Amino acid sequence: MKDLEITRQLAGWVVGLDAGDIPAEVRREGVRTFVNWLGCAVGGASHETVDRALDAVRMFSGPERAQVIGRDDRLDELHAALINGISSHVLDYDDTHLKTIIHPAGPVASAILAVSESRAVSGRDFLTALVVGIEVECRIGNAVYPDHYDRGWHITGTAGVFGAAAATGKLLGLSRQQMMWAIGLAATQASGLRDMFGTMTKSFHPGRAAQNGAMAAFLAKANFDSSERAIEAPRGFANVLSTKQDYSEILDGLGSDWEAGLNTYKPYACGIVIHPTIDGCQQLRERLGGKVAAIASVGLRTHPLVLELTGKRRPNTGLEGKFSVFHAAATALLRGDGSPTAFTDEAVRDPAIMALRDRVDATSDAGVPEDAVHIAVTFEDGERIELHVPHAIGSLERPLSDNAIGKKFTNQSVPVIGEAAAGSLLDMGWAIETSPDVAAIARAAAAS
């Protein structure tokens, strides 16, 4: 234990990394990550959760150097990071590192876009910081998952703050010593409880992780010191917040095996464990046509996490609907919908959806993979059909195409910033690697 230098080695890697050290396919995944995040942040920006957060914090903002995405507000960098992180996650429509259920972009991209705006950061440097931040976040997540998550930590917040600190620190040009302190200041702010799921505070977690991680980097830049072994010390992050500590997940293959290349993008606006069910129910709907109205009962056989995370029987709000596999199945069968409109207050109160929802049942089966589901539908006339989804759309085996990511971007952003602005912003997002200054992208994401 005494000889472990996880924090020091990780910090050294972050500081020493050049853009050219990142393989082209990983950088490409970084671009897809950025475009998906940007669309989600625009799409979530008009949510009431964001309104209320802005109502609370606007009076504390410093000089308005950073754009609130999808709004006409400008705030200081740290507050913009907070709000953009909330917006990007509030619809549960963002990205997922499937090994850990971390939503990687929220904490990292929200921090660095806000920080970049007044610093003339090139798209190339931005993308390097984004990839390195996601790599740090997911590797630290791997080291403690699943114990850490099972214990009740919202890992997007707790691991995300490290990603935000590393990425911001990379942009600020921290020394290795300062990067170790930034990681320490991130570790000591790692927080976010799963009990918040189904409330506005869930999306507060990636927002706050972005803000706290950025602040950690600025403090370290000012030589505010911290532990140099914050990840691995006996009373450091991994030991205090987890019963599992596998440090090989952090250092092994660093720079050759890229977690940042394994990001996935949600086709549906809810917890990823429900995605196989929605996918299957949409397929069934297409097959059944009008016969959907004659369903007597629906039986789901799913991975145990589905009921653990999304077992809410009777959701009362759209946010709660995201945590009800029953609501999601009913809505996919009746409306074919898994987009944000499937998880509104209106949808969860629709009498037809409520009636079908009550006829959906689910059983846990540890033999069913997380991205799979078995669905059995019984009709009023006694007929029974079955469907097996081995890999949900959006999984690593069936990734969203660039085209699908673009469509998702457009569907989300047109209602918020209009068609012309959304089209132009999407083009800028895909072209980020050649952008001379990403501030232009942030400003183009404003609501007019």
Add this chain to the structure above:
Amino acid sequence: MKDLEITRQLAGWVVGLDAGDIPAEVRREGVRTFVNWLGCAVGGASHETVDRALDAVRMFSGPERAQVIGRDDRLDELHAALINGISSHVLDYDDTHLKTIIHPAGPVASAILAVSESRAVSGRDFLTALVVGIEVECRIGNAVYPDHYDRGWHITGTAGVFGAAAATGKLLGLSRQQMMWAIGLAATQASGLRDMFGTMTKSFHPGRAAQNGAMAAFLAKANFDSSERAIEAPRGFANVLSTKQDYSEILDGLGSDWEAGLNTYKPYACGIVIHPTIDGCQQLRERLGGKVAAIASVGLRTHPLVLELTGKRRPNTGLEGKFSVFHAAATALLRGDGSPTAFTDEAVRDPAIMALRDRVDATSDAGVPEDAVHIAVTFEDGERIELHVPHAIGSLERPLSDNAIGKKFTNQSVPVIGEAAAGSLLDMGWAIETSPDVAAIARAAAAS
């Protein structure tokens, strides 16, 4: 479990409490708590830790509505809360709730003085918020101590954020519903690792707890919602951050037995577990006179926490010196000092102190209470004397008098803001209950 309503009941109590519900002796302890905190915040304000924190965050500050104590800076309320919380703790000279080793005032007073300044808050209302915040913080601490602390959490940060949220929420006039959300937003930000002890980040914890708790209250005021069972839910604070959950500590005797009446004030500027040793060594120094120079070895028999927390053999900086019972014993014997000047870089590098430090040994004895010590000194001529301190000065059995608190205030604040300002500020502190507007106190704490 399902019927537990800890968060709801605690929130209801906070919201319903009137100033007149607090016994006079508890309010009096609140005044002593405030005066002690104010002196510590002034005294710590010129520390390099505060310089660096200000260097990092000044550019993010919103409108300058709140005074940075002991400085000529003004910041927005949340940033002032952060910095004042750091200042008040950086010398490890503040107050202690002995049952939990929480330093109660830092998170709470730092939040509410900053928030009060632009709101015309009377001293009476301020004191009510201070007492209620400390009560909430210490009761939540009691519910999870010692497991939570042993696991590696810096309980002043993790419990402190609840106190800051409750106290700020009380000042903002939150409804019961909003107070539940504020507690939830505090719970999900509870953080601070003990691995940071000995670095600048230790004092960041009460500062950030003050800032985060205040922000939780402002978010709740804007109806940003959160879990309503954040303390007791299966994935809430107590279960995720502790293996012990004794909720009777939170609700039993609420309003009749006051933890806020049990605060103590440090006579020495370091971790409280070293205080019996310093007290005893100071007594020995007076008894021995010049014979101190002939000490061959010093043997301490202490509570096990002493070596666990302050077992650093060779501190290199003043901050590290606070975590070395060996340094503290040597300095008390050679200089009679336990004040901030005993824990400077100069002191830990003094060859005479270093030489004696290396001749101090300590053994753990679970039979020795935390506020006691047995000291045995052996001289070069073979003579041996012993001293037993049953209760250190500053403990509940030997509390600091008002006079001693006043002297401590003066010793700390005169070098920072000058004699006239310090005298006037001390008078205002003692008279806080009759202050029509505590903003005057905040402004009087500025460095000229």
